[in-house]
Amino acid sequence: MEQNPGRDEPCYVISVAAKLVDLHPQTLRRYEEIGLIKPARASGRRLYSLRDLERLRKINRLVNDLGVNLAGVEVILNMSERMERLQDEMDRMRAEFEAEIERLRRELGRI
DSSP states (O other): OOOOHHHHOOOEEHHHHHHHHTOOHHHHHHHHHTTSOOOEEETTEEEEOHHHHHHHHHHHIIIIITOOOHHHHHHHHHHHHHHHHHHHHHHHHHHHHHHHHHHHHHHHHHO
């Protein structure tokens, strides 16, 4: 899976990040305290990336729209990340498998 470096660039201070995701800055601090989000730090200031904002929006949807408690949110986020990693691995393996099939077809064509 190709990564967009802009998504991971920490560039939003907590006040801006909180406004962008419609949460109170103290909520962001609490989510960090319990390990749901890990913003970058620069000179002691929290800096959030676009990926962090996406994660905060996901947390907000789970809590407010679906009524999931924070322990449940942690489990869901961990499982989602695990599924993404597994999907990436499957995609990589599929590409290798297809390349090998193509190589074997070419080899058979020469026989």
